[in-house]
């Protein structure tokens with residue numbers, strides 16, 4: 001039976017976030033009402049160095065590093081029709097190899113063209129692609145023509161609106177299914193205002209869904225997602241930082257208490273044997289200033305998953321699950337690496 005292709009219009013979306021966007025966070029966002037969830041950016045060669053394996057204990061599809069067996073990307077059936085894998089790449093051939101490796105397990109592939117970090121830009125990836133439109137187009141059209149799932153890209157804007165629109169139209173001509181637009185230039189930081197009016201002009205100029213991004217400072221509750229969509233004239237909205245702090249922002253009926261969100265997050269982390277280091281990082285980003293409270297300090301000292309879970313009265317559940325996984329031959333890393 002032919003599966004339905006993911007559509008990008010009229011959606012609220014979890015943005016790609018390195019380290020935050022692993023499986024437990026994505027599943028929780030879907031539970032709370034997100035329509036689509038992006039993975040953290042995964043670099044092409046890391047995926048090329050991995051092999052696919054179905055994990056019949058966790059019921060997940062794992063892409064494991066060939067040399068050390070670490071999980072590069074873990075996904076599962078629950079998110080299959082709504083997860084978009086974001087790739088960091090600067091090479092059409094490599095990008096296609098990765099697309100072929102993952103296209104049966106994810107709903108879409110996005111190319112990161114907005115990351116301003118040195119690691120990305122020096123490697124010709126992320127925002128570097130905005131200044132190499134021919135290379136960027138080659139990557140997009142290669143994927144569009146040879147992959148069976150929808151292809152998108154996520155960009156930043158230029159200072160000059162006309163140049164931005166010209167570039168966007170160029171990208172649209174490759175046949176991509178939607179375009180994510182973060183309304184800041186690669187030199188601008190979160191404290192700079194998001195260029196909502198530029199996103200609006202882009203949306204008026206093209207006929208594929210625009211996914212607006214960069215609004216976390218002005219999005220404090222669910223209704224603000226709708227307002228941001230209107231202000232940017234876009235079809236869909238993608239959020240990062242506000243979801244990082246409390247991902248129940250996706251709940252139509254109002255945000256949940258952070259304690260409940262953390263517990264629900266820990267449950268998924270335990271059930272999917274998420275790495276303790278990653279779990280700690282994500283909880284830390286939810287706690288934010290609460291890290292200085294006595295409980296927060298106790299959390300920071302935690303060295304194992306069980307210790308973290310004990311703070312939220314889930315220590316015994318964690319211990320039992322870990323014993324179960326060990327008895328079934330799963331030997332995930334138990335210690336937190338600095």
Ligand code: FNR
Pocket residue numbers: 015016017018019020040041086112113114115154182213214215216217238239240241242244
């Ligand atoms: C990001 N961002 C990001 N963008 C991207 O395309 N790929 C990525 O892997 C990441 N990683 C990442 C990690 C973290 C911790 C943050 C806070 C951000 C950028 C992000 O997707 C988004 O474009 C910006 O944060 C602006 O959106 P918000 O935060 O205003 O909703």
